[in-house]
Amino acid sequence: MSLEELSKLVEDGETEEAEELAAKLLKDGSDPLLMIEELTKTMGHVGDLFAKLEIFLPEIMLAGEALSGVVKVMEPYLDAAGGQQVKGKVILGVVKGDLHEIGKNIVGLILETNGFIVKDLGYDVDPLTFVKEAEAMDADFIGASSLMTTTMPRQKEIIEILLDKGIRDKFKVIIGGAPTSQMWADEIGADLYCKDAKSTPDALTALLA
Ligand code: B12
Known part of the structure; x- marks a missing residue:
């Protein structure tokens, strides 16, 4: 169970599995900000594959959906603001x-x-x-x-x-x-x-x- 596996699941557009693994990693203490950093790199790689015609639009769409799913799972873990004054x-x-x-x-x-x-x-x-x-x-x-x-x-x-x-x-x-x-x-x-x-x-x- 690792961040690399999560990257692979997002790249492959496996939304459900990616969400499950993200939930597990976050529960075990993974840093959501680090996760975002890694997955942004993953999407850059997906974009490069698209530019080289190694994958096509449907694959990018699935990867995008998987990333959006992971971001949803992350939301409660990013919620550090409670009661702060408006910046x-x-x-x-x-x-x-x-x-x-x-x-x-x-x-x-x-x-x-x-x-x-x-x-x-x-x-x-x-x-x-x-x-x-x-x-x-x-x-x-x-x-x-x-x-x-x-x-x-x-x-x-x-x-x-x-x-x-x-x-x-x-x-x-x-x-x-x-x-x-x-x-x-x-x-x-x-x-x-x-x-x-x-x-x-x-x-x-x-x-x-
Ligand atoms: C996912 C994706 C899609 C999805 C988008 C799904 C969605 N709901 O958003 C879909 C399939 C819809 C799509 C469509 C298209 N795409 Co597209 N897509 C991508 C891909 C692979 C990843 C983008 C992404 O989500 N990255 C992950 C996020 C987390 O990273 P990010 O957006 O960079 O954001 C981070 C920072 O930049 C920063 N940030 C972002 N915004 C802001 C704003 C502020 C104010 C601040 C402070 C910070 C900040 O913070 C974020 C988190 O750290 C990129 C490749 C790439 N290199 O980005 C291509 C890419 C952007 N797409 C591309 C293309 C060509 C298209 C299409 C034209 C394809 C087509 N033939 O139809 C269409 C265009 C549709 C349109 N009119 O917009 C090209 C653009 C080339 C160019 N001209 O520059 C890219 C670069 C792929 C490539 N290498 O060819 N795409």
């Missing part, structure tokens, strides 16, 4: 044209369990909607996820809208997702790039300090 308000979503939501869901979960209030707008979210929702919530942060090189420009559009409206300073814009980088964040003028969910709560807290 900040976050509007979170996946940008327009992009349906990859698993990473965003993990980020939302980890932020909530670390004392942030999160409004999750889901996936395929229009840049203007991020801005309108952030204004309505009086949010501290706008978190935008993009998993495809073709949808990364939508992150930039969010910042452009904020600039056009003269409200750029009101919100910290946080970007993430596998193809994004610090270099991209600098290029588009985002306030922060986070490479994984684990580092996000502390990075956000530091930005407000």
